[in-house]
Amino acid sequence: MPKPGKTKFQIDLRRHLREHYVNENLTHLICEIAEASKYIIHSISTGDLGVAGTSNLYGEQQLELDVLADRIMRKRLDHSRVVANMMSEEMDEIIPVSPDCDGKYSVAFDPLDGSSLVDVNLAVGTIVSIFEGCDLLQPGRRQVAAVYILYGPRTTLVYSVGKGVHEFGMNMLREYTLLQENIMIKPQGNLYSPGGQRNLYTPGVEAFVTKLEKRGVKLRYSGGFVPDINQILLKGQGIFFYPHLQNMPEGKLRLLFELSPMAYLIEQAGGAASDGRKPILDLLPTQIHERSPVFIGCKKDVAMAEEMIRKFENDKESGVNKNS
Ligand code: AFP
Secondary structure, eight states: OOOTTOOGGGOBHHHHHHHTTOOHHHHHHHHHHHHHHHHHHHHHHHSOOSEEEEEOTTSOEEEHHHHHHHHHHHHHHHTSSOEEEEEETTSSSOEEOOSOOTTOEEEEEEEEETGGGGGGTOOEEEEEEEEESSOOSSOGGGOSEEEEEEESSSEEEEEESSSOOEEEEEOTTSOEEEEESSOOOOSSOSEEEEOSOGGGBOHHHHHHHHHHHHTTOEEOOOSOHHHHHHHHHHHTOOEEEEOOBTTBTTOSSBIIIIIHHHHHHHHHTTOEEESSSSBGGGOOOSSTTOBOOEEEEOHHHHHHHHHHHHHHOOTTTTTOOTTO
C-alpha cells in the first residue's frame, strides 16, 4: 500500500520501483523505457502513417511508425549505460551495446506492436522483455522484468519485476503515476480473444472454442496483442489465444518479443500462458525470431485448452515446440 501521507495517485514510476527495492540500474532502465514511450506517443499522434519502403525479417512491410518507434527505443537503450545487448522485432539481428555484462541487462522489444492498427485509430503498444546479463536466448522464466505501454484512449504502463503487476497512467505532465498495484486474474473468465482464422483451427482448438461458447463466454478481439492482454489483466479474467493453425503450426506471435514478456506478467498476476502443451516461460528459444502458439489468461481456461489439445491431437498437429 502507498506510504501514509501519499495517495497512490502521487506515486510515480521511479518512486514505486525504489519503494520495491528494485536495483538502481534496473530502475533506471525501466524509467528510460517509460521516457522513450513519450516520444513514441508523439510519433503516433503526429507521425507519417506511410510505408517506410523497407521490410522486416518476416517480409512484412515496415510502416514509417514501426521504423520511427524502433529508432526511438534503440537510441534510448543505447544511451542508457545499463544495456549489454538489445534486439528489436523490427531488426534482423541482436545489437551489441556493451561487451561488459556485469550489472547490465539485455532487452528484447517490440517497439510498436499492432502498428497497422494506428491508421484505423485502434490501440497499439510497446512490449519489453528484460534479462540480466548478456544472453537473450533464455527461457522466459529467467526474465527479471517485463513492461508494456498501451497507447489507447489513455496511455498506461504496466510492469513487473517479479513482485506483482502494477499499472501506471500518464498524467497531463506526461508522468506515469500509480493507478493500481498487485493486479490479479481469476481462475476462470467469461471473455475470449481468438486469433487466427477459425476454419484453420485444429480439432483440439475447435473443441476448446466450442466448450467456451457453450459456457456463454463473450468474444473480445481487437487485433492488438497489447490491448487484448491489457483487457484480460484489468478485467481480471479472460483468455487470449493465437493457436497453431493447420497452415501455421508455430502460430503467429513471436516468443521473445511478445509472448515471453506477456506470459511473465500474466503468471505474476496469477494466470497462465501455454503453447498448448507446456508453459510459454519454459520454452527455450533457439533463434531470435521464433514463433509459438499461445493460450494466455485464466489458469483454468488455459488448462482446458491443453486438455482439449491432448484429447484430440497428437504432437504433430499441435505445433508443439520442437526444442522444448
Ligand atoms: P503486427 O505488429 O504485425 O501488426 O501484428 C500484431 C500481432 O502480432 C498482435 O499484436 C496481434 O495479436 C496479432 O498480430 C493479430 O494477428 P491477426 O491480424 O492475424 O489477427
